[in-house]
Structures are given as structure tokens and as C-alpha cells.
Amino acid sequence: MLISNPTNEQWEQLSTNCFATPEDMEYINAFPYNNIRPEREQLLPFLQRPPANITLWLIKEEGQIVGFLNFGHIIPWQPDAFGLLIGRKFSKKGYAKKALREFIAEKNTSNLQSIHGYCHRDNIGMIRVMQFLGFIQEMDYRDPEDANTIKFTLVLH
Numbered sequence: 174m175l176i177s178n179p180t181n182e183q184w185e186q187l188s189t190n191c192f193a194t195p196e197d198m199e200y201i202n203a204f205p206y207n208n209i210r211p212e213r214e215q216l217l218p219f220l221q222r223p224p225a226n227i228t229l230w231l232i233k234e235e236g237q238i239v240g241f242l243n244f245g246h247i248i249p250w251q252p253d254a255f256g257l258l259i260g261r262k263f264s265k266k267g268y269a270k271k272a273l274r275e276f277i278a279e280k281n282t283s284n285l286q287s288i289h290g291y292c293h294r295d296n297i298g299m300i301r302v303m304q305f306l307g308f309i310q311e312m313d314y315r316d317p318e319d320a321n322t323i324k325f326t327l328v329l330h
């Protein structure tokens with residue numbers, strides 16, 4: 174379930190559930206964009222005070238905050254792009270698929286034509302999640318800053 178206005182307690186849960194240990198951070202940063210690996214101290218403030226053109230939801234499952242999903246435009250050549258993170262302890266339980274499905278259902282009621290997902294070419298988990306939901310890889314995409322980045326698109330409606 175996507176939570177659009179998290180309480181302080183829910184932010185706290187995101188941090189303790191997903192960013193607490195070096196292993197958690199290693200998991201999060203296993204497939205970095207352009208070798209950028211945020212540290213825990215940088216990640217939480219960025220998520221709590223996102224740029225104006227980014228929307229963020231926390232993901233709640235079984236009474237716990239298990240990750241986040243964001244959407245918007247941070248990287249100039251990557252508009253209408255979503256980001257998704259499920260904490261290490263909660264991975265491979267179908268939570269990423271479920272969160273993305275809920276997000277797509279919401280965007281299907283908007284005027285947006287399509288949404289995009291960018292990830293590292295070796296990020297099999299993320300690729301599976303996107304393919305499961307009908308995203309198609311744009312084979313000719315070349316990212317100007319990271320040769321390992323691949324692009325997927327889902328046409329809405």
C-alpha cells in the first residue's frame with residue numbers, strides 16, 4: 174500500500190527497517206546510477222525533502238514500512254521516471270510488483286501518456302518487476318552519463 178503523507182514515525186520505520194546496517198546500504202547501492210552511492214545520512218533527508226518535481230510514497234506491507242516509490246524528474250534526460258526501493262529484509266516477497274501495480278493504477282487515471290523506469294542492466298530484480306507489469310525496454314536508449322543504464326517504458330491507458 175502506498176502512503177502519500179508519511180508520519181514522522183513512518184519515516185523513522187523506513188530508516189530502521191531499510192537503511193540501518195552496512196548490508197542494507199550495500200543492497201540499496203548494488204546497482205548505482207553513474208556510480209553515485211548515497212550514504213544513509215544523505216538518503217533520508219533527500220527523501221524527506223524531495224525537489225518540487227518529485228512525488229514520493231512510502232510502501233507499507235503487513236503493518237511495516239518496507240520501502241519507497243518516487244516519481245518525477247530529477248535527471249534532465251529522464252522525465253516521468255519512477256524509482257523504487259524495497260529494503261533488503263523485505264525483498265523477493267512480491268512487494269515491488271505490488272507497489273508498482275498500485276502506482277500504475279493511479280497514473281492510469283491521469284493525463285500522462287507513459288512512464289519510464291531506468292536501471293542498471295544487471296539489476297535482474299528490477300527488470301523482472303518492470304517486465305511483469307508490461308514495461309518494454311527501449312533498445313536504442315543510450316544514457317549520456319552511464320553506459321550501464323537501460324530504459325523501460327509503459328504506455329498508459
Ligand SMILES: CC(C)(COP(=O)(O)OP(=O)(O)OC[C@H]1O[C@@H](n2cnc3c(N)ncnc32)[C@H](O)[C@@H]1OP(=O)(O)O)[C@@H](O)C(=O)NCCC(=O)NCCS
Pocket residue numbers: 200201202204256257258259260263264265266267268269270271291292293296297298299301302305
Ligand atoms: C529491485 C527491487 C525493487 C525488487 O524488489 P522485490 O520486492 O524484491 O521484488 P519482487 O519480490 O516484487 O520480485 C519481482 C521478481 O524479481 C525477482 N527478483 C527480485 N530480486 C531479485 C534478484 N536480486 N535477483 C534475481 N531475481 C530477483 C523475484 O524473485 C521476482 O521474480 P518472479 O517474477 O519470477 O516471481 C529491490 O530488490 C530493491 O529495492 N533493490 C535495491 C534498489 C534498487 O535497485 N532499485 C531499483 C533502482 S532503478
